[in-house]
Amino acid sequence: MTWLILLLIILSVLAYISASIHLATLVIAGWLGVYSLSVESGILVFLLWVIFDIVFIPLNFPAIRKLLFSRPIFKLMKPMLPQMSQTEREALEAGNTWWDAELFSGNPDWKVLLDLPAPKLSAEEQAFLNGPVETLCGMLDDWDITRNRFDLPGEVWDFIKQHKFCGMIIPKRYGGLEFSDYAHSEAVMKISSRCATAAVTVMVPNSLGPAKLLLLYGTEQQKNHYLPRLATGEEIPAFALTGPHAGSDAGAMPDTGIVCYGKFEGKDNVLGIRLNWEKRYITLGPVATVLGLAFKLYDPNHLLGDNENIGITVALIPTNTPGVSIGRRHFPLDSAFQNGPNWGKDVFIPMDWIIGGKQQVGNGWRMLMQCLATGRAVSLPALSAGASKMLSRNCGAYARIRKQFNLPIGEFEGIEEPLSRMAGQTYIIDAARKVTAAALDDGQKPSVISAIIKYELTERMRRVVNDGMDIQGGSGICLGPKNYLGRMYQVIPVSITVEGANILTRSMMIFGQGAIRCHPYIQREMEALGLENPELALQQFDEVLFKHIGSLLHNLAAGIWLGLSAARFINAPGDQHTQRYFRQLARLSVGFALAADFALLTLGNSLKRKERISGRFADVLSNLYLCSCVLKHYRDQGSPPDDLPLLHWACRQTLYRAQQSLLAIFHILPMRLPAYLLRAALFPTGKACAPPADHLVHRTAALLLNDSATRDRLTQGIYINDKPDDATGRIEVAFRAVLAAMPVEAKIHAAQKQKQLPKGAVLDLLQIAIAKAIISNEEAELIVAAEKARFAAISVDDFSAGQFGRMGGTQ
Incomplete structure (x- = not known):
């Protein structure tokens, strides 16, 4: 023995x-x-x-090894590995891997994450945020935009065009601003904290749209023609992908283009494409001057080559082209951004309207996959951060201002729970937004990570908004100019739905792509299995296979050791507050890698259809990434001690969710006995991670109830004003007035306990308190100002019957 x-x-x-x-x-x-x-x-x-x-x-001996081991395994694995369509292959080849691949390896190299430069703004970018963005936010009246105009005012449109808000990603040589991804994110976040309609209007031209496609794939002639016009708003772009019959499923797209000769601008026999399409849900479509159109291209007469089915292609089409029809507007959940259908009937375009020219025919899906990362990784996370920061700041202030039973409602434990979630989720959202933007600016193009933060951050923003609505109560459900929350609550599903619906993103994209894209060996094994030369295929497969086996054995040994030792003895970065989280990340990364290999081994090609399993794997990987971002963000900010409640809440919440999702996977994997043995090996002493404890909930909630540097850091970058007649300005004014009056209120309450003052409302006792020298006249004025501001902050709008009639009955 x-x-x-x-x-x-x-x-x-x-x-x-x-x-x-x-x-x-x-x-x-x-x-x-x-x-x-x-x-x-x-x-x-x-x-x-x-x-x-x-x-x-x-x-x-490699020759013997290949004969006895690699060849039989080669034959066994070939039918087991997932079969990929061309669109899936192009999606996998889009972008690259970064920290997601490190987490997938089971042995993350912390230097890859921690050596990433912290995001910074240039002086020009900061000036733009402090100047035009601040001014734009001050011009926006969300109620007027969404209820009366159903559009941005003309002067706002002019301001956006004049200051090149639509050209943030366009290089200066084409007349754009040439901002970093981080600056782009900061601008969208600030606008989002004020008005979702304006944010969406600015987002679209800077994310998935003609500008991004032109920058990556356009000909010089196309760039020189369109980019200066797009930068100044002379051209308003829209991208037409989604259709009524196939959604965003490119493989089922019914929109077609036929290569043929036709008449164009008075010239006969021009080689071009005759298009027929129908699209809907196209943001900026009703006001667009140029459409980026995705369609399937066919060449039945072989005018371009031997292939008849050329594939998905993307072209730029001015909306005044004969045959193009711009439909009436959609009305997406009482929001006012421009969105609507368009279609084309026998629209003839020349070949040079294809983005990139004739040489880019059939490359449309690859082009789209490369460009989707901006919308997923920058714009929507920025919108989520802006909404979450705005709500955390204002709902926290409201919870301090609003009283029940003579106490601020924020002091009730029942209110502390949603306040704590709002603060913690906002910290996670902002950390992931900043770290991902920094990675993009550093040259990374992580397609899986873009899917992770699109899904996770929009979902977490949804929870923040729901918690905010619960805290606001009646004042949250009564729409009107004073309500800063209602419109955001209504528009939540827009961000959940666009750029890949969240259900699809979680259940199919994150792990479905990540299992192949981020795994250190699977994609290379698949490439070897797909080679036509059998000897070369076996040679490459043999090399990768035994590296894979070595990695699997390492992870198994590491998983058992980390489980038995609770990961206490591994070398990890960080300080006394963060080291434990780095260690648990490493432990769960090993467990995730082992479970992924087990699932791929036992399910093979059928794994792509097991969406519940894929969804849980996605939850593990997503939360490991978010926790990593939190640790990096805390470090980038200088590890401020006052932010420790946010750090602890965020790390414990994400690690707990990752752990619970990993444990759930073992219950639904096939071959139950090996799955349970693997679970026992990884968690020999039970669950290692617990959710945020009650004392942490209390400390985190308190951060939103008091004016502090931590609260300002958490909500940094949003639009803040102190106008007493503004939806959020009145909350800011009341918050500061109530805090200023707190010491005076404390004197009055102490005098009441000592029987120096009778019981009653504070305002009714002021004169008595002054007469008894308990407070001064100046202190009494603080109480009066606080109560006046408090009432203004908790007031809600009301309307006459006639006003409701003018609203069109859509309320």
């Missing part, structure tokens, strides 16, 4: 250090040699040497 235990320890150490096959052979041969000299049983020793020779000698 002692020898067996020693052998198991040796094997575990070899696996943990990822020993080469040669080193492993020497070490195990040494153990066998010592064992042979120490025991008398010749038959057992002989059998062990036979087993050793059968296993290890072939492994050390």
Whole structure:
């Protein structure tokens, strides 16, 4: 038994250090040699040497190894690995991997994350935020825009065009602002904290639209023509992908283009495309001057080459082209951004209207996948951050201002819970937004991460808004100019739906793509299996396969060791507050990698159809990424001690969710006994991560109830004003007035307890308190100002019957 235990320890150490096959052979041969000299049983020793020779000698000779091991596994795996369509392959090839691949490996290299430069704004970018963006926010009246105008006012449209809000991503040589992704994010976030309609209007030209496609793929002629016009708003772009019959499913897209000769601008026999399409849900479509159109291109007469079915193609089409029809507007949940259908009937366009020209025919889906990352990784996370910060700041202030039973409602434990969630979720959202923007500016193009933060941040923003509505209560459900929350509550599903609906993103994209894109070996194995040359295929497969097996054995040994030791002894970065979280991240990363390999091994090609399993894997990977971002964000901000409640809440919440999702996977994987054994190996002492405790909930909620540097850091970058007649300005004014009056109120309450003052409302006792020298006249004025501001802050709008009639009955 002692020898067996020693052998198991040796094997575990070899696996943990990822020993080469040669080193492993020497070490195990040494153990066998010592064992042979120490025991008398010749038959057992002989059998062990036979087993050793059968296993290890072939492994050390590639020709024998390929014949005995790699070839049979090659034949076994070929039908098991997921089959990919062309659109899936192009989606996988879009972008690159970054920290997502490190988490997928089970052995993350912390330097990859921590050495990423913190995001910074240039002086020009900061001036733009302090100047035009601040001015634009001051011009926006969300109630007037969404209820009376159903559009931005003309002067706002002019201001957006004049200051090149639609050209933030366009280089200066084309007349744009050439801002970083982080500056782009900061601008959208600030506008989002004021008005979703304006934010969406600015987002679209700077995310998935003609400008991004032109920058990456356009010809110089196309760039020189369109980019200056797009930068100044002379051209308003819209991108037409979604249709009524296939949604955004490119493979089922019914919109077609036929290569043919036609008449164009008075010239006969122009080589071009005759288009027919129908699109809907197209943002900026009703006011667009140029459409980026995705369609399937066919060449039945072989005018371009041998292929008849060329594939998805993207073209730029002015909306005044004959045959193009711009439909009436959609009305997306009482919001006012321009959105509507368009269609084309026998629209003839020349070949040079294809983005990139004739050489880019059939490359449309690849182009779209490359460009989608901006919308997913920048615009929508920025909108989520802006909404969450605005609500956290104002709902926290409201909870301090609003009283029930003579106490601020924020002091009730029932209110503390949603306040704590709002603060913690906002911290997570902002951390992920900033770290991802920094990665993009550093040259990364992580397509899986863009899907993660699109899904996670819009969902977490939804929870923040719901919690805010619960806290606001009646004042939240009564719409009007004073209500800063109602319109945001109504528009939540827009961000959940666009750029890939969240259900699809979670259940199919994050892990469905990530399992292949981010796994250190699966994609390379698939490429080897797909090679036509059998010898070359087997050669490459053999090399990758044994690296994969080594990684799997390492993760198994590491998972067992980290489970037994609770990850206490591994080397991890961080300080006394963060090291434990780095260690738990490493532990859960190992568990995730093992579970993913087990699922791929046992489910093979059917894994892509197991969306409940994929969704839970997505939850694990997503929360590991978010926790990583929180730790990086805390470090980038200088590790302020006052922010520790936010750090602890965010890390515990994300790690707990990752753990629970990982445990849930083991309940639904096939081959239940091995799955349960793997779970027992990874969690031998039970669950390692707990959700935020009650004392942490209290400390986190308190951050939103008091004026502090932490509260300002949490809500930094949004639009804040102190106008008493503004929807959020009145909350800011009341918050500061109430805080200023708190010491005076405390004096009055203390005097009441000592029977110096009778019971009653504070305002009714002021003169008595002044007469008894309990407070001064100046202190009494603070109470009066606070009560006046408090009433203004909690007041709601009311309307006459005639006003409701003018609203069109849509309320």
